[in-house]
Every structure is written in structure tokens, then in C-alpha cells.
Amino acid sequence: MSRLVCVSNRISLPRKSAAPGGLAVGVLSALKRTGGLWFGWGGDTIGHEPGDPDQLIRDGVTYATIDLRTRDFELYYNGYSNQMLWPLFHYFLRGMRYSVEERDAYESVNRLFAQKLLPLLQERDLIWVHDYHLIPLGRQLREAGVRRPLGFFLHIPFPNIEMLRVLPTYAELLRDLTHYDVVGFQTQNDLKAFYSGIEHLFGAEAIRSDGRIRVGDRVLRADVFPIGVDVASVQNEAVEAMSSDVVRRMYDSLMGRHLMVGVDRLDYSKGLPERFSAYQHFLETYPENSGRITYLQIAPLSRSDVKAYVEIRQALEQAAGRTNGRFADTDWTPIRYLNRNFPHSTLMGLLRSAHVGIVTPLRDGMNLVAKEFVAAQNADDPGVLVLSTLAGAARELNSALLVNPYDSRAVGHAIQAALSMPLPERRERHAAMLQTLKRNDIASWSRRFVEALEKADGTDTRVRAIGNGS
Numbered sequence: 001m002s003r004l005v006c007v008s009n010r011i012s013l014p015r016k017s018a019a020p021g022g023l024a025v026g027v028l029s030a031l032k033r034t035g036g037l038w039f040g041w042g043g044d045t046i047g048h049e050p051g052d053p054d055q056l057i058r059d060g061v062t063y064a065t066i067d068l069r070t071r072d073f074e075l076y077y078n079g080y081s082n083q084m085l086w087p088l089f090h091y092f093l094r095g096m097r098y099s100v101e102e103r104d105a106y107e108s109v110n111r112l113f114a115q116k117l118l119p120l121l122q123e124r125d126l127i128w129v130h131d132y133h134l135i136p137l138g139r140q141l142r143e144a145g146v147r148r149p150l151g152f153f154l155h156i157p158f159p160n161i162e163m164l165r166v167l168p169t170y171a172e173l174l175r176d177l178t179h180y181d182v183v184g185f186q187t188q189n190d191l192k193a194f195y196s197g198i199e200h201l202f203g204a205e206a207i208r209s210d211g212r213i214r215v216g217d218r219v220l221r222a223d224v225f226p227i228g229v230d231v232a233s234v235q236n237e238a239v240e241a242m243s244s245d246v247v248r249r250m251y252d253s254l255m256g257r258h259l260m261v262g263v264d265r266l267d268y269s270k271g272l273p274e275r276f277s278a279y280q281h282f283l284e285t286y287p288e289n290s291g292r293i294t295y296l297q298i299a300p301l302s303r304s305d306v307k308a309y310v311e312i313r314q315a316l317e318q319a320a321g322r323t324n325g326r327f328a329d330t331d332w333t334p335i336r337y338l339n340r341n342f343p344h345s346t347l348m349g350l351l352r353s354a355h356v357g358i359v360t361p362l363r364d365g366m367n368l369v370a371k372e373f374v375a376a377q378n379a380d381d382p383g384v385l386v387l388s389t390l391a392g393a394a395r396e397l398n399s400a401l402l403v404n405p406y407d408s409r410a411v412g413h414a415i416q417a418a419l420s421m422p423l424p425e426r427r428e429r430h431a432a433m434l435q436t437l438k439r440n441d442i443a444s445w446s447r448r449f450v451e452a453l454e455k456a457d458g459t460d461t462r463v464r465a466i467g468n469g470s
């Protein structure tokens with residue numbers, strides 16, 4: 001029997017409320033199914049010298065955390081990961097900057113992760129590395145002698161070679177990815193973009209007719225593994241949260257108005273200023289909605305030390321203030337804008353209470369909130385999802401009202417269409433999306449990826465599954 005080892009920059013410890021990020025939600029669900037080890041940065045402390053990992057065991061999952069030095073946090077996390085790779089991979093060249101010092105810190109923090117992880121590894125482990133912070137980790141582990149199957153999953157979009165080439169070290173990045181046995185992406189588009197890079201660097205002959213990639217004596221599998229949600233658990237959370245104090249108070253405060261909800265980390269890729277403009281456009285074009293709709297935007301702060309995130313925060317405060325200043329009445333506030341995070345279960349209740357779920361990122365790897373909105377609905381009287389075509393989730397949720405997030409007029413129209421959609425159409429769209437979500441849920445995401453890793457191993461290494469989840 002093998003053990004699953006997940007590695008990610010940030011991990012979500014069970015004693016804390018879940019970190020507001022899809023990666024943490026997804027990895028935790030995967031590990032709860034199979035058991036295993038989750039290794040990474042504890043997520044909220046910096047400044048300590050990284051020693052031996054702290055370990056905590058809960059329900060078959062071992063959480064092993066290390067600290068990050070302040071300088072590493074600055075250069076590796078705020079710098080290279082979030083001011084170079086994040087904007088580049090989301091096609092925002094404007095917010096991007098390259099620094100050799102940050103690139104070196106990225107490399108050395110990956111080496112630190114490899115060094116601290118190595119003593120925890122066991123003979124039959126399957127190792128699954130997550131996301132852009134840790135691309136070089138596979139090579140580092142190979143250099144340290146690890147021969148076990150190594151998988152990598154990218155939670156964010158992968159840029160086409162014409163965009164990737166902007167990165168001075170794009171060739172190293174592509175080469176690093178070839179040290180894994182399985183490389184997974186959210187969508188077919190991301191996979192195609194990866195192939196464009198492989199072809200550019202190694203020639204078309206590196207891509208075999210079965211889609212596998214051959215580089216030197218290594219053959220790897222690249223494929224699409226769209227992350228999903230635990231539909232039953234979201235539904236249960238949502239139903240239970242409806243009677244919680246927070247959701248009831250919010251519901252009562254609506255006084256019968258329609259509710260539109262958005263939930264996004266405060267990140268420029270989520271398209272919040274454009275969404276606020278679209279809402280303003282909607283209020284101007286359809287004035288009959290004045291006083292009859294409340295837009296609740298939950299936007300927990302994220303990466304607050306990075307300049308672009310400070311700027312977006314200021315811009316949004318002003319935009320929300322402008323809309324409320326212009327349209328509010330003595331008994332009505334058009335936008336309720338909250339910079340705080342909520343427990344996952346409470347959020348599911350808020351999503352269930354909404355007539356409209358608004359998810360309009362300018363670019364997003366997947367967007368789990370879009371999937372959770374659908375899963376949380378009452379199937380007899382479901383709300384309507386307005387979804388950006390530029391979110392990975394749009395590939396599967398094609399019965400949502402799909403919009404271009406830059407087109408504020410179209411988004412405004414979609415909000416109006418959502419509010420006036422007849423019940424039979426709402427049910428039909430919701431049923432189609434729910435079926436897709438059930439077919440491709442979080443368990444099938446992790447099962448498919450782990451099976452691909454097992455095949456890479458070639459021996460009987462099947463991962464132990466806890467309970468009867470799989």
C-alpha cells in the first residue's frame with residue numbers, strides 16, 4: 001500500500017478556520033478521502049528559522065508544517081510567486097516584474113521544501129506537488145535521489161508559449177515540469193498551452209501520438225484534471241447554515257429583496273472593479289430594481305503586502321462608495337462590501353440564499369465558488385449563476401449565463417436576465433450543471449490524479465482509501 005503525500009505552499013491546519021483558497025479546500029478533501037501527509041508552510045507565521053516540521057495528526061491526515069523566514073516570504077511568496085508567476089500566468093503583463101534576487105529565493109525555498117520533506121518520505125509514497133510556488137520541487141527531489149512517482153497539478157491557468165516566453169527563465173520552468181511523471185491542468189486550454197511550450201523547446205517530436213511527452217530518457221503524462229467540489233457536503237453545509245445566526249440575520253435584513261452574492265479573494269484577477277461597474281450599469285439601465293436588490297460582495301483580503309493588491313483594495317472601496325453614494329436610499333444600500341472571510345459552511349448558506357451568483361473573473365484557473373454556488377442551491381427553486389467565460393469553470397458549467405467580464409453592459413443584462421428567469425428555465429439550467437458537478441466531483445479529481453501516479457509507478461501501489469469514499 002502506498003501513502004499519498006501532498007505538498008503545497010500553504011496548508012490549512014484543522015484547528016484553524018479554512019484558508020480562503022480553493023487549493024486548500026481541494027487538497028483537504030482529497031486527503032480526507034485517502035489519508036496521508038500534507039506538507040507545506042503553516043500559512044500565517046513568518047520570521048522564524050525553519051526547523052524540523054511541526055506535525056499534527058487528525059483523521060488519518062498528518063499535517064507537517066514549516067516556517068518561512070521573513071526574507072523568503074518577501075522574495076519567494078510576495079515576489080517571484082505573486083508578482084511574477086501569478087500575473088504572467090493570468091495574462092496580466094502590467095502587474096508583472098522580474099527580479100533575479102526573487103528568482104534565486106524561489107529556487108532556494110524550493111530546495112528548503114525538498115530538504116525538510118525528504119526525512120518524512122517513506123519507501124512507497126506517491127508525491128503530489130501543488131501549484132506555481134513549487135514548480136522546481138520535482139527536480140530538487142530527483143536531484144536528492146527520489147525515484148518515487150512525482151505528480152504536479154497547476155491550479156491556475158498555464159499561458160501559451162507566446163506569453164510564457166516573456167519570462168527570462170521560461171525554458172528552465174518548462175524543463176522543471178518534465179521532472180514530474182504526471183503534470184495536471186484545470187482545462188484543455190491550459191494543456192494545449194503547455195504543449196505549445198514543449199513543442200517550442202523540445203520540438204514537435206517530443207509529443208508522442210498518445211499525448212505523452214518524451215524528453216531525454218523520461219516520459220511523462222500531461223492531462224486535464226478539472227478540480228471539483230464535494231456536492232453532497234456542500235448541499236449539507238448549505239442546508240444546515242440556513243438556520244445559522246449569520247445567515248438568518250442576513251436573510252431577515254433583505255426584507256424580501258432579491259440577493260446577488262459574489263465571493264472572491266481580493267485579487268485583481270477576480271474582476272471586481274469591472275463587476276462593480278457592471279452592477280452600476282445594471283442599476284442605471286433597469287431602474288425598476290432600485291431598492292429591490294442587494295448585492296453582497298464578500299472579498300477577504302489576500303496577499304496584502306503586494307502593491308497591486310493594496311491598489312485594488314483602495315479602488316474597490318472607492319467604487320463601492322461611489323455606487324452606494326449615488327444609488328442608496330435611506331432604507332437601502334445597493335452594495336454590501338465585506339473584506340472578511342467566513343467559515344466555509346456559512347458561505348454555503350449565503351450562496352444558497354442568493355437569487356444570483358456572480359462570478360466574473362478576468363482569468364481564473366477554475367473558480368470553486370462557481371461550482372459551490374450551483375451545488376448549494378435548492379433544486380426546486382434554484383438561483384442563477386452569471387459566470388465569466390474566462391474562468392476554468394465555464395468549460396463545464398455551460399448552462400450558466402456566460403458573460404465576458406470586461407463587457408459591463410453584457411454583465412448588467414445578464415444580471416437582469418437572471419432576476420427575471422422563469423422557474424422552469426432556472427431548474428433546467430441548474431439540473432444540467434448539477435449533473436456535471438456530480439460526475440466530476442472532488443473525489444473523482446483526486447482519484448483520477450492518484451491513479452495516473454499509480455500507473456506511472458507500474459507496481460501495485462494503490463493508495464489506501466479511508467472509509468468507503470472510493
Ligand SMILES: O=P(O)(O)OC[C@H]1O[C@H](O[C@H]2O[C@H](CO)[C@@H](O)[C@H](O)[C@H]2O)[C@H](O)[C@@H](O)[C@@H]1O
Nearest residue numbers: 010021022023131155156227364365366367368
Ligand atoms: O495562498 P494564497 O496566496 O492566499 O491564495 C489562495 C489560493 O489561490 C489560488 O487558487 C487557485 O486554486 C483553485 C482550486 O484549484 C482554483 O479554483 C482557482 O482558480 C485558483 O486561483 C492559488 O492557485 C492557490 O495556490 C492559493 O492557495
Ligand SMILES: O=c1ccn([C@@H]2O[C@H](COP(=O)(O)OP(=O)(O)O)[C@@H](O)[C@H]2O)c(=O)[nH]1
Nearest residue numbers: 020021022023025265341342344367368369
Ligand atoms: O471567506 C471565505 C472565502 C472563500 N472561501 C472558500 O475558498 C475557496 C475559493 O476558491 P476559488 O477556487 O473560488 O478561488 P481562489 O481563492 O482559490 O482563487 C472556495 O472553496 C470558497 O468557498 C471560504 O471558505 N471562506
